[in-house]
Amino acid sequence: MAVTFQGYWPSHPRYYFLGGPIVMPCAIKALATSSDCHGYRTNEINEANCLAEPKRSWTLDVIERDVLAQLRADLSRYRMLAHRLRLRRSAKGLSDTLVTCDDLDMSLSIVFSHVYNGYAHVVALEEIRNRQLTLL
Template identity: 40%
Template sequence: MTKTLPPFNGYNEGHPWYYRLGGPIATPKQIKAEVEAETYRGYLAGDIDAAAEKSEPQRSDALRALRERVLEDLHRDLKRYRQCAKELRRFRRAGEQDDRPLTCNIYLAMSLKSSHLTNGFANLKAIDDALSVQGDLFGF
């Protein structure tokens, strides 16, 4: 089981100060495990519920379309998260301190991408839960 990251100095990985104060970089697996342990359903919960209310085969088609969109977004977010994590590691190894405002640096980028991954994994979980409730018409 992947261990989720506890708050660091009172901040979670979705906050820029978490990284500014030296919090560890969460792996995508840790973020996913944290989402799976919680009840958060993601920002698309309303769209997912609306699609799940449709009758078959529109229901499954709509849920699969949402799933495809979420997977594409998640793939892009994972790629950017890894780039940001690499930059933060380099930044920390060099012992650099960024005195610019938090609105324009790597700490904010990491917190935003962490939040995007959280939403992506939560949306995917909600969609998969909805798809598992009822199969397609005629077993397709």
């Protein structure tokens, strides 16, 4: 599943600057699920998975709580920025005179990447949990 607009991914500010559609959180989750990316915490998750029980389950639970808390915060920020982008577009439309992205475009692209990584971490944790159930 490719989500691009004029050659840019939603993780690039020009995607929003050029008028790319706002990617809904469920679509971001689908992108993360269908990709091979497991997020920047892959090493930490794999190291925790190699621990002996019950420390393995406890450490994975701590990581999962942290990932979910951060994902909730990122989703909240993403929704707020997406709303601001919709308001800007409805007020101004797409401007032909602007040549650079503004702070909103940059913030939205960064938070998209955070949400994508958060979902990638959730997918990685689910895969581990499905392979071996917790013993706690």
